[in-house]
Amino acid sequence: MASVVDAERRFEFPNILISVHSPSSSASCPPPPPSSSSSSSPPSFSPSTASASSSSSSSPSGKSEVVARFSADGDAIRLRFHQGNDDVVVEFDLGSSQILALSPTESICIDNFHSNKLKRSYSRAVTMTFRTEEESQSFHQAFEQWKCAGGESGAGTYYAAVIENRVDFQDRIVVDVGAGSGILSLFAAQAGAKHVYAIEASDMVDYARQLISGNPLLEQRITVVKGKVEEVELPEKADILISEPMGTLLVNERMLESYVIARDRFLTSDGKMFPTLGRIHMAPFSDEYLYVEIANKALFWQQNNYYGVDLTPLYGSAFKGYFAQPVVDAFDPRLLVAPAVFHTLDFSRMKEEDLYEIDIPLHFVASVGTRVHGLACWFDVLFDGSSVQRWLTTAPGAPTTHWYQLRCVLSQPLYVMAGQEITGQLHLVAHNAQSYTMHLTMTTKMWGAGAEQGGVIQMSSGKMDLKEPYYRMSQPQPYAWVQDQQPHQLMQSQCEQETALLSQDVSSSGVISTQGSGP
Template sequence: MSSELPNDNSSSKNGSSHSDNSHVAKREDDEVLHRDPSYFQYYSQLQHQQNMLQDHVRTSAYHSAITFNGPSLFRDRLVMDVGAGSGILSFFAVQAGAKHVYAVEASGMAKKMEVMVKSAKSAPGKAGARNPYLADRITIVGSKIEEPALVKKVPQVEAIVSEPIGVLLVHERMLESFVYARDKFLRPGGAMLPSAGTIHLAPLSDAALWNETITKARFWQQESFYGVDVNPYFAPAFDEYFSSPIIGCFSPMTLMGDSAIHEVDFHTVTMADLKEFVIPIEWGIKYTGVMHGVAGWFDLAFVPPASSLHPGTAPSAVYMSTSPQSPATHWQQVRMLFKQPLAVNAGQVIRGAILMKVNDQRSYDISAKLIAMDYEESEQTSDDTLVQLFETQKTRARTALWYLQEQIYNYSYTGEPIEVPRPEAANMYLPVDQLLAESAAPVAPQYSGGNTGTTITSVQGVADSMTDFVIKTGAAASMQI
């Protein structure tokens, strides 16, 4: 897909154009080292660390990835924990047999971690040590990873662990620090955990959310609010509400088609790759209805490369998803609404692209150009012709600009109802022949993920994919997911 489709000249939240690279945060050493006091103040508070630790999906995925790979990767190795926070990943690494861990943390949590590490040693006349296995195994480094002096203070390591993930994988731009640490401190052939991430974007139908959003904006249409005509505020309020991504869980039944994906290999991605990237869109629409915007989430893979392992050992693959079909995480999911919904029919194709570009708010500007097409028309339309259609077929095309840092929250969805959900409950309608076929065909048994009486014996990736893998069970059965 051509990168010309999204509007590269879209304005940023502060009114400046991001097409000029001077407005893009460069993440160079001197720039990174002297900014973001509020960001690091936030993460210095234990209440915010607790919020992440209590995310069972997140914490158990990291625990499994580190401890399962203890014999093959961490045993007797030097490890770095980037953005260590509470230090939990450092503690897991020691549990997994790491020789020594360098926990790098720029916020005030570094001093709080010192309390934990000191408590691992018992003092004369005082109570016994807490977590004695940590004694002399962790060095707390109170610094940003980009501090140039660290290269002389911290040795090269065999593995780097980190939780540098934000909403839609990239928000907060900590991935850049993860990559910086890789380039400066990881020995050749070493491992990054997590090893890869996948961004998912899908067509969304959510009338209730769209109606709620426009209702908020219409507050500013009042012509006599305590005698004041506030209508001049309506246009900027409308722009503000519909450029703000909405964070919260949502029903998978609001998705009109399968997701487009963008895969990021943390072992090979470059800083330039993270600064700006295009996600080509070609969604097959499954339901007749109204598309109100774009839904997004991400997956993580923890698969250490063979080059990083002790001879004669094998990696343990761990995967984690924040999709609406998976258990909720503290990241939840994101929905980005069109200012004007788009009517679509089952069998149509949505073509276009979504551009993600860094801004100076530790986040991204997200611009989209999308157009609805019949399947036959899409098959005959090249990317160059597609660009022209955006100018001539505006009634079926939508452009949008969202600012990922301007997040608002919506917690109206708490999970699937007990009854089997039907698409028409979300104002989405199956083609008649498909609807009738549902009753004619027997329902295939579904894997629920619960206790089936079998034991998982191995997990193997599929080809080069980071999200598809085969689970083999003790009953010699296998399933691909």
């Protein structure tokens, strides 16, 4: 990684006003009800000025004018805010940091750090307010791409997939779809590509040019093209498409549609796609802590005398609104109560229209008796190279990526016994906010002797907006495993699942559903 992104080849964001929040400056406030007009999902900062103002315990004025720099220090990717004579005001290790959008033009960056002096760990944050939504989007995209570049679970996997499959790239024409900072284009050039066309529609294209120009031996074989893949024209067909089109739950941000369009427009009939296919994994889960946490958010609206105002008329809407937010976090895989199933999207065969609506039937057999609080989801993608097949997984228990996992929490839990069937449907409908509305239904059936004569005895459903998740900052809880089912019995090994997948015939539509355990 250091050969491509090092301390001398860094992104800078000058003239930013920031507010640094220490642990003592945080305050607890009652949560407002979720609003469909606000955006909780991180969009993607351009080389222009951003400002931020808020109370700060670490700066007398509450504001600091700084230069923000993304850079690589060995294997670590860092975001530093420099002031004056290059003094570092605060720095974040992107491996343990998260960035959240508070509004379309305001964001907060949070990380955990350990104080050797106090021998305790704390969280700290920097608040930034951008002049335009486009600046905010560009900064978010830079943050995620540099964060991805720091770990084996992100660009490290891409790098390995490309370099280990040099035979697929040597003297070939490559198109990088949604190139962002241009890192993947540089990987392709390193692998011996004859020429790489890096297509990027946002202002990140300026950073791609900056990064690529900082690598002159590779620059001569890379052309940066600003525009949408649906509109740009290229002088030749591509042998390889490379991209990072994945969002939360694989499909959020709807970048997969552009990836498929690029395939139809630019790829030769026998060309390859990196990644080649993706799988959405799903399993029912039980998490009393999470359920109570979400339900308790609505308690604020049960007050009938809040400064003389009766808030109870909004309680029902608030309760429903909190459960309409899918939860994005990292959870303990021992919370799963049945083996996972997965739904496969074959990028090399599927049509763009297949992504407008995604219908996934659900069928599980509970391994333990417990309360089911909803459906847990994650994804993985396959780089099907000629020499080596590489998987990038976001599974619970695997190294955490910036995609985390996602859980749909039902407002009405289901009660199950070991051996009882759980059925249902997950229906995703694309919408104009570059995301999906999620319709989840889960039911339980009679179990035991005579179950075939029984019917559905419980049903619970929910409607969630993938664009408006609840980014949960807590770490996975150290749950004790008290049931008689061991984790390895609930989840097959990644290797076994990959072998099973590669041996099956994929339908001509490129979309299949498979019953099996998640990695």
